[in-house]
Each structure stands twice: as structure tokens, then as C-alpha cells.
Amino acid sequence: MKKLKILCIIPARAGSKGLKNKNIIKLKNKSIIEHTINQAKRSKYISQVSVSTDSKKIQNISKKNNIWCEKLRPKKISRDNSKLYDALKFVTDNIDYVPDILVELHPTHVFRTTKLIDNAIKIFLDKKGIDSLISVLRVKNTSHPDFIIDIKNKLIRFNKSPTIFNRHFLKPKYQSSGIILISKFKDFIKNKSMVGRKCFGYEIKDDIEKIDINNVIDYEFCKFLLKNDYKKL
Numbered sequence: 001m002k003k004l005k006i007l008c009i010i011p012a013r014a015g016s017k018g019l020k021n022k023n024i025i026k027l028k029n030k031s032i033i034e035h036t037i038n039q040a041k042r043s044k045y046i047s048q049v050s051v052s053t054d055s056k057k058i059q060n061i062s063k064k065n066n067i068w069c070e071k072l073r074p075k076k077i078s079r080d081n082s083k084l085y086d087a088l089k090f091v092t093d094n095i096d097y098v099p100d101i102l103v104e105l106h107p108t109h110v111f112r113t114t115k116l117i118d119n120a121i122k123i124f125l126d127k128k129g130i131d132s133l134i135s136v137l138r139v140k141n142t143s144h145p146d147f148i149i150d151i152k153n154k155l156i157r158f159n160k161s162p163t164i165f166n167r168h169f170l171k172p173k174y175q176s177s178g179i180i181l182i183s184k185f186k187d188f189i190k191n192k193s194m195v196g197r198k199c200f201g202y203e204i205k206d207d208i209e210k211i212d213i214n215n216v217i218d219y220e221f222c223k224f225l226l227k228n229d230y231k232k233l
Contacts, residue, residue: 006121007048007099007185008040011087012107013078014055018215023107024057025219028226032213033058035110037065040103042114045121048097052087054078068095085192092185099185104194106178108213110222116209117180120202124182131187131196135179135204138172178212179204 012033016022023033030038033051040049050068053059054075062069071094077086088104103121105112124133180202181194188194204210208230213219224230 003047004045004100004125005048005097006046006101006103007050007092007095007097008043008046008103008105009088009091010036010040010049010051010105010107011084012051012053012055012058013087014053014058016214019213019219022213022219023055024061027110027213027219027222031061032110033061033107034065036105036107036112037062037067039112039114039117040105041065041067043117043121045118045125046103048095048099050091050095052091068097070094083192084194085188088188088194102183102185102188102194104178104181104183106212109177109179109209109211110213111208111211112179113209116204120180120182123202124200127200130198130200131191132181132183132194132199133202134181134195134199135177136174136201137177137204137210139175174201174203177204177210179209 010033012023014021019025024031026032027035037049037051040046048068051058051062052073053062053069054073056072059069059072068091071090073087073090077083077090084104088102092099092102101124103117105117120133120135124130183194183196187196191197208225211218211222213222
């Protein structure tokens with residue numbers, strides 16, 4: 001059996017609305033993006049690591065870490081409303097490497113572990129009949145399904161009394177996450193997306209690994225955890 005070529009792409013735009021320059025600010029003496037770069041480089045499955053960016057600073061950080069970031073992606077595919085597909089395809093169009101599988105890692109999940117990455121890839125390789133995998137987070141759901149909220153009159157009406165409703169009957173719900181996404185390269189091209197029609201939901205259960213740095217509160221919380229040795233990087 002031939003060794004599969006697995007390309008990891010880390011999409012990282014310049015700037016940020018929630019936290020200025022979030023991908024390059026320091027956390028534990030490394031820029032935020034470097035934590036994800038190191039996670040990917042330590043993987044026993046990933047054979048090539050790359051960064052897709054429109055930032056010269058991020059490009060320099062990537063090259064310093066000896067990963068592919070030879071070309072800056074155009075601004076026209078780096079806007080707020082740009083599709084991630086275009087950012088990822090920019091790498092596959094320009095890198096001298098034809099992968100069998102793509103792995104997408106968003107840089108703001110600094111507590112993601114290489115063990116998590118490798119476990120997700122192994123599941124993807126072993127599981128039959130799927131074309132993609134996406135990390136998902138279970139959403140805490142305690143809402144009463146029979147509440148009817150009248151915003152105009154600020155009234156809450158219900159069909160059953162909430163005092164007799166058992167929340168344990170509620171079905172679990174999940175939301176997607178950028179901790180890790182995996183797709184067969186041919187399906188990525190066909191679907192124009194990392195998420196195919198036969199996508200497996202890989203649940204992330206560790207609350208620390210779920211952390212996504214999007215604003216100052218997230219960033220300060222991560223610094224607090226590290227300062228108190230709650231989680232080491």
C-alpha cells in the first residue's frame with residue numbers, strides 16, 4: 001500500500017476585527033499561528049505543512065518555521081466574505097505537491113494537540129464510506145421546546161409547564177468547529193468544500209482543546225491558563 005500524501009493547510013488572513021493581528025500576537029513566547037504550525041509538524045501522518053495568507057508578516061513566520069508559504073494569496077480572495085475554498089485551493093494550485101488528502105487547521109485553536117490531529121486522521125483513514133471529517137462541539141441544550149416567546153409583548157407562553165418538563169429527553173445538538181477538517185483531495189475539488197456529502201462528525205470533548213481565540217477575553221483567558229500551569233504549550 002502506497003504512503004498517502006497528506007497536505008496540511010493553515011488559513012491565516014491578515015488582521016482581525018475581534019482581536020487585532022490575532023494570528024501573530026504572542027502566547028508563551030510564540031505567535032499564535034506558530035502553535036498550530038508546531039502541532040502539524042509533529043504529526044506522524046501529515047507529510048507537508050503549508051500556510052495560506054495575504055500577510056507578509058505571517059509569510060515570514062511560516063518561512064522561518066520551514067513550511068510552505070511561497071506566495072501571498074490575492075486580496076480578492078482574502079476578504080471577510082471570501083470563501084475558504086479559494087484560500088485553500090490557492091495553495092494547492094501553487095505548491096509543487098499533489099496530495100491525496102487535505103487537512104485544514106485554523107490557527108486560533110492553540111490548545112489543539114498533535115494527538116487530536118493524528119487521532120482524527122486515523123479515524124478518517126480507517127472509516128469506510130466517508131469523504132470528509134469535521135470537528136464538532138456538543139452544544140449545551142436545556143431549552144424548553146414548548147416555550148413561545150412573544151418579543152413584542154415580552155411574554156412567554158408554553159404548552160407544557162416547565163416544572164414537569166424533563167430536559168434529559170432533549171436530543172444532543174452539535175456545532176461545527178475549525179479545530180480540524182479533513183477531506184480527500186479529489187472530493188475537495190469536486191465539492192468545492194472541505195465538507196462532503198459523506199462527512200463524519202469528530203466530537204471534541206476536552207473543554208480546553210475547544211478554546212478558540214477570537215477576542216481579547218479569549219486571549220487573556222489563555223494567558224491565565226498558561227500562567228497557572230493549567231495547560232502547557
